[in-house]
Amino acid sequence: MKNVKLIIQYDGTNFSGWQVQPNARTVQQEIEKALSKIMKRPIKINGSGRTDAGVHALGQVASFCEEFSIPIEKIPVALNSLLPQDIAIKEAIEGSVDFHARYNAVGKKYIYKIYNKEIRNPLLRNYTYFVSKPLDIEKMKKACDYFIGEHDFKGFMASGSSVVDTVRRIDALKLYEKDEILTIEVKGNGFLYNMVRIVAGTLVDVGKGKIKEEEVPMIIRSCKREKAGHTAPPQGLYLAKVFY
């Protein structure tokens, strides 16, 4: 038996997210289908976590434990030849015996991309959040700093989520402009449901002047979803890296 770790890239546009669900096209399902074909028996994989419909991944991680006939380094080529074009396996590595993509994850890095121009860019419609109103980047940068550290991020979780422990640690949150795109990069030990999108939406609201940057600490402390900004749309979000 070998424990295999897959590094996966995908374009979330035409998927109903990561997780297997009936009557929907999901990334996990496509990979399991291809793996089962190669292994000639049903295979289930464990992802590091879900991603929503429209959300992309540059470095999603999934693991599975199986008896192997082919060398592990041959898995990407074999899988990629069977997978649809909007998924690619970038790497397959042997994990330790007890490796599990979800339980062993100690942190994640997400990227959120914003296209901030007056007129939309059709080529970026599925890959950025289009904001036509001018954003005050300096204010947004200042707001970033308040998120860093360990906080109860209950107010930055989609309402209806049932998670009890809502304390998370954000290790880094930065914002930069490159090639007309405003990128938010966030690293932390874990993220609540929709947390990155609500942080991004809050930063956009700061950029628009709807929320004052110095109000952010109070918003975090309030633990109230309605105090935080809007939930930025899925297509700007990329799961960039999972740390172990």
Added chain:
Amino acid sequence: MKNVKLIIQYDGTNFSGWQVQPNARTVQQEIEKALSKIMKRPIKINGSGRTDAGVHALGQVASFCEEFSIPIEKIPVALNSLLPQDIAIKEAIEGSVDFHARYNAVGKKYIYKIYNKEIRNPLLRNYTYFVSKPLDIEKMKKACDYFIGEHDFKGFMASGSSVVDTVRRIDALKLYEKDEILTIEVKGNGFLYNMVRIVAGTLVDVGKGKIKEEEVPMIIRSCKREKAGHTAPPQGLYLAKVFY
């Protein structure tokens, strides 16, 4: 009557190209439909030239001559609100009385993007030509220079094309790498059918060592389609700018 020049950006992925054709979704058709709705009568536009299915545009130009009720500078916002998300009007300018997007064009600039890595990138599948074999960039750069100048490019035209005068002038052809993408930029006074894609395919064949860079002048002089390289796929091609 006013002559209006539209600067248009589009994602060619889900279009059967620029030109109106029955039972197909085309860019021209979508713009004419939206314009006709605004003007409350059927409007026809003239593009600077066609683009094929899957080919993108950053700066396609189209013109039309009409009686106007709304100020020209309001056209982009009005049109964009009616157009699908994969088209955007970037600008509308008043042209001279006799302006015609196709007849008055004196040159064009195209961009061709290649993703040259061992494993495909799902997020770029519709926006680049994926070449997994390593390319010798230096050889490709040397090959570029041979195309510059006025030549009979008959060998770089899709076979079956009926154009008689196949002499064109390439003013600039350069190649550079940025963010994992290899970009070919070409400017000229006009391009034959599939010419940019055949030039790009020939450069890729030079990069792979299938064609020697010093053979390029002979290939051009031969005027034979079969001597030139393959036709690179449409999704790597962008009509970047039309010159007047």
